[in-house]
Structure formats: structure tokens, C-alpha cells
Amino acid sequence: MKKIIVPIDFSEHSEFALKTAIKLAKKNNAEVYALHMLELSDTILTSSSDSQRPEALFFLKLAEKKITEFLDKDYLKGVKVTPIVKHFKVFSEVNDVAQKHEADLIIMGSHGASGVKELLIGSNTERVVRNANIPVLVVKNDLNEVNFEVVAFACDFSEDSIKAYLKACKLFDAMGSKIHLIYVNLPNDRFKSSIEIERLMVNFFTKADRNLDRMKDVHFVSDYTVEEGILNFSIKMGADLIAVPTHGRKGLSHFFQGSVGEDVANHSTLPVITFKI
The missing domain is CATH 3.40.50.620 (HUPs)
Structure with missing residues (x-):
């Protein structure tokens, strides 16, 4: 940087x-x-x-x-x-x-x-x-420290997100940050079973990292909206920073409409960093 x-x-x-x-x-x-x-x-x-x-x-x-x-x-x-x-x-x-x-x-x-x-x-x-x-x-605030030791990275494990994920890993690994990946499971027609999510993860990490080492750092979260799931879990885990891949106008590919990255950045009290897909 x-x-x-x-x-x-x-x-x-x-x-x-x-x-x-x-x-x-x-x-x-x-x-x-x-x-x-x-x-x-x-x-x-x-x-x-x-x-x-x-x-x-x-x-x-x-x-x-x-x-x-x-x-x-x-x-x-x-x-x-x-x-x-x-x-x-x-x-x-x-x-x-x-x-x-x-x-x-x-x-x-x-x-x-x-x-x-x-x-x-x-x-x-x-x-x-x-x-x-x-x-x-x-x-949103005057930050005393910018170490960002604990990072919550929201991910839908789509292949579109791989580029943003790799950029984030490069940045946070250089900073010595611990990355926790968050998958938000939604109700109704967007719900996925654990097996379906795990298949997405295996495909994602195989193509992105060529190994499955980071699967242990993935957390499944159930909530009514993606934004609420990301914000609630980030606070619960004591994250210093939230990271979100975004398409900008299109929103994350997993999601229904709008831009989750923009919404999280707008509403979070924690610092948020977005990575363009």
C-alpha cells in the first residue's frame, strides 16, 4: 500500500x-x-x-x-x-x-x-x-488504532467473488489480520442447506486457493437479510473491520437486489472496506 x-x-x-x-x-x-x-x-x-x-x-x-x-x-x-x-x-x-x-x-x-x-x-x-x-x-469514527486484527469478510462463495477475496487476503495477510469468512443463509427461496453451502465452499476455495485450509474460518449465519447477518455477527465476534465484495450497482451476485456492500458501509458503526468484484 x-x-x-x-x-x-x-x-x-x-x-x-x-x-x-x-x-x-x-x-x-x-x-x-x-x-x-x-x-x-x-x-x-x-x-x-x-x-x-x-x-x-x-x-x-x-x-x-x-x-x-x-x-x-x-x-x-x-x-x-x-x-x-x-x-x-x-x-x-x-x-x-x-x-x-x-x-x-x-x-x-x-x-x-x-x-x-x-x-x-x-x-x-x-x-x-x-x-x-x-x-x-x-x-464513521476517530479510530485510535488501525491494526484491524480481526476482520469479518462477507462472502457468498460464488466464483464472481474470487477476485475480491484474493485481493482481500493479500491485503489482510500483509497486515497480519485474522480473517473470518461469513456466509449469511436467508429464508424462503434463497435458503441453502448445509450440504449445498459446503459444496459452494469446496468449489470456491479449490479455485481460489487450490486448497481448503480456510474452510475452518467460515461461519454460517442465519438472518432475515444479508446486511443484518453481516452486522450482527461482526459485532458478536468482536471484529475490528468488516470486508465486503461488491458489484457496485448490481450488488453481490448471491443477493436479491441493491448493493449489500453499499448498505453495510452506510449502516455499520464498524469500519467497512469494500472490494470491487
Whole structure:
């Protein structure tokens, strides 16, 4: 892990993300890119009028000044932090910036969203998770430690999930984390017997690891929704981090609709990291 992107909106939660990034950067000798997306009106952005250009330039310079002031903190010392200001507030651009700088991780601060607000507009975090091709770590609090010794990895044991699983194993094995894999068994037409789940597991680990060593780290959980199963078991087992593979807009292949990765990231009080399938 050498490069970390942190979207900054000057809120308390974006500072939680920045602090987490700095702690990880110090452990891995990485550099951090602090990204602020400037929200300008369509009129200013699309206008060819000379009168609009000074206004756009004013807001750009103001944003550059504000992010420089925001990054004037003692805890940043010892880490290379590069500020980036983009003109558009388009959340797919976070992934574009990450790709341009060959970043390994995006860290987002989030307070989540619920109820009508979530249904109507979702959250900025969900949009970044949906569009990012690299792992996205979502934090809700100021983390004292970023060791992530115990990780709960949600898995449906589909072949689609193998790529995300291998990425997660590479990251967590390097960090010395203990990975517990969680399979959430659902009622009604999505229910699977123990034998059916074990067959999925054998096929999955045979193709992913070429051995069945990690089968001992799998936990079957029964719940009414995948999200509830993941969150409830992660708390019960004392996990430091929840890891979820996601298709973004499609959701996990095992699941019925929506994106489980986005929902878990939005509602969990624990840190959540998503890996794109």
C-alpha cells in the first residue's frame, strides 16, 4: 500500500478519514492525496462568458486556500500529503483520480444515511463505493488504532467473488489480520442447506486457493437479510473491520437486489472496506 486517496469536504468525518489514512501511511511508508471536489453551479461551469471566469477562478482559489488550512495539522508530519482540488463534484471522479495516481486505497469518512434521505439521494459514500475500482475503506469514527486484527469478510462463495477475496487476503495477510469468512443463509427461496453451502465452499476455495485450509474460518449465519447477518455477527465476534465484495450497482451476485456492500458501509458503526468484484 503506497498511495491513499482521501476525499475531503472539511467535515469532522472527513478528518476521521484523514487521520486513519495518516496512521496507515505511517505503517506502510505511503503517501496521501487529499481530494476536494469543488461544487460549482452548472451556469458557472458551462458558461463561455468572460464575466463567469473570474467567479470560477475565485472559488477555485478559495478552495485551494481552505484545503491548505485544513491540512495544517501536527498529526500530518512525517507523511507526504498532496492536496488536489477538482472543479466538479462528480463522485466517479474519485475513481478517476485514484487511477491517475495509481492509488491502492480510498478512505472515506461517513455519518451514513437512513430513511427517506437514503432512499432519495443516498450518501456520498455510497456513490464512491459504487464507482470505485479499488478498495474503499469507510470510517464513521476517530479510530485510535488501525491494526484491524480481526476482520469479518462477507462472502457468498460464488466464483464472481474470487477476485475480491484474493485481493482481500493479500491485503489482510500483509497486515497480519485474522480473517473470518461469513456466509449469511436467508429464508424462503434463497435458503441453502448445509450440504449445498459446503459444496459452494469446496468449489470456491479449490479455485481460489487450490486448497481448503480456510474452510475452518467460515461461519454460517442465519438472518432475515444479508446486511443484518453481516452486522450482527461482526459485532458478536468482536471484529475490528468488516470486508465486503461488491458489484457496485448490481450488488453481490448471491443477493436479491441493491448493493449489500453499499448498505453495510452506510449502516455499520464498524469500519467497512469494500472490494470491487
